[in-house]
Amino acid sequence: MKRKLVYGLISVATAATSLIGMTGSAYAAGPGGAETCPSGSVCLYYNSPGNNWGSFENWTLPVNADLSGNRFTHWANGSGYGQVVADNAASIVNNTGQYVEVKTDANVWVGFVPNYAGPLGDGVANHDTYLWG
Structure with a gap:
């Protein structure tokens, strides 16, 4: 229990630091x-912004999705096309007016503000299991 809590706090702190340190x-x-x-x-x-984003999957809100049951179905540049989303996503775009959260395989929820576009961050990228918003 303590290990999960410490890991969770580190993940949340890392994600918060990533969000604060990003440019406009x-x-x-x-x-x-x-x-x-x-x-x-x-x-x-599938990819981080620095690696040309790649194939993607999208949802409209409200969303309550177990990512193991979803695949990257939009071709984009082809990288990652057809792969399972769970544990393979590197970035997110939140083109909604609502806050959304991604759950990691360490059972930590990390939030993303409306109109955010960028990396999922350390501890979340390639450790994503669930999307909620």
Whole structure:
């Protein structure tokens, strides 16, 4: 129990530090072209923004999704296409007006503000299991 709590606090602190340290461009609408997250959706991407985002999957709110049952079905640049989303997402675009959360495989929930576009952050990227919002 203590190990999970410590890991959770470290993950939350890391994610908070990542969000605070990002420039204004991280809060833009996200990638363009074939990788564009539809308006009113939250999207999880196979790659990080620095690696061209990649294939993605999107949901409209409200969402309550076990990511092990979802795949990256939008081709975008093809990287990660068809892979299971759980434990494979590296970035997120929240094109909604609501706060959304991603649960890690360490049972820690990390939140993302409306209009956030950027990496999931350390401890969350490639450790994602659930999406809620």
